[in-house]
Amino acid sequence: RAALAANAADVEALRASTFEGEPVEDILTDAIHVLGENIQLPRATTVNAGGIASYIHGGGKIGVLVTFDVEGIDPASEGFQAYGRDVAMQVAAASPVSANRESVPAEVVEHEMGIYKAQAAESGKPEAIQEKMATGRMEKFYKENCLTEQAFVKNPDQSINQYTDECAKNLGGTIKVTGFVRWALGETA
Incomplete structure (x- = not known):
């Protein structure tokens, strides 16, 4: 809730923010003392897009947000949300390196x-x-490593790009996968 309230783009911004009048750094220190566990904030990010879908896997062990450019489709519609959940599930299952080949780090x-x-x-x-x-x-x-080119886990005869095109056509607009964030419990960076 603190990251959302501060619109924290990274860990430094989150640590420097306050939540309900208390510095996040102090909240973290208090939690460490109360729980007796070393708690770290390894990552923080902000996503903004025309459409966003989420998926949480394994009782909260993996969390995914996928961003989309959407035209002619309501991102809140049931059809888009089902499609978005499928793509987010793909990210959780296949752990791609990037959304597309253009965004693979050089x-x-x-x-x-x-x-x-x-x-x-x-x-x-x-x-x-x-x-x-x-x-x-x-x-x-x-x-194998770009989300849009991967074989769709629910239908390996189809790539995520093909699935996206099919869903966009059925929903009467266009959809483009623009990025994703994948978090796994216990990861350090």
Whole structure:
């Protein structure tokens, strides 16, 4: 509630805020003393979007928020909420790296491509073939690690992009997955 009230974009903003007149840092210290447990605030973020869907898995062990750009569809409608919950459930189950290939961090792409190029070089094939092998493996990485390209857990014959297009058509508008936040209990960053 403190993070929401302060519209905290990160942990520092949350720690610097107050809740019901008391500094969040003091509330945290009091909780540590009362519970006798080391309590940390590893992450905080704010999401704003035309549509937001949530999903909590495993009795609160994993929480997901997915953001969407929506046109011609009421994000509060039952149909959109069912679709959004399915996509959030996908994030909880498949733990993608990013929403789409454009949002994969450059250092991740560079690291993965370096591995694939090294593996291709070990094959002893000509350089042009090695490049194609590395590019092919990178495409596989995107299909497995980008939410919109992943096989939908409820229908593996369909990607999340295809499911999104199908739902948008049925709801009479357009939907674009723009991002997500996935939290797991006990993670440190």
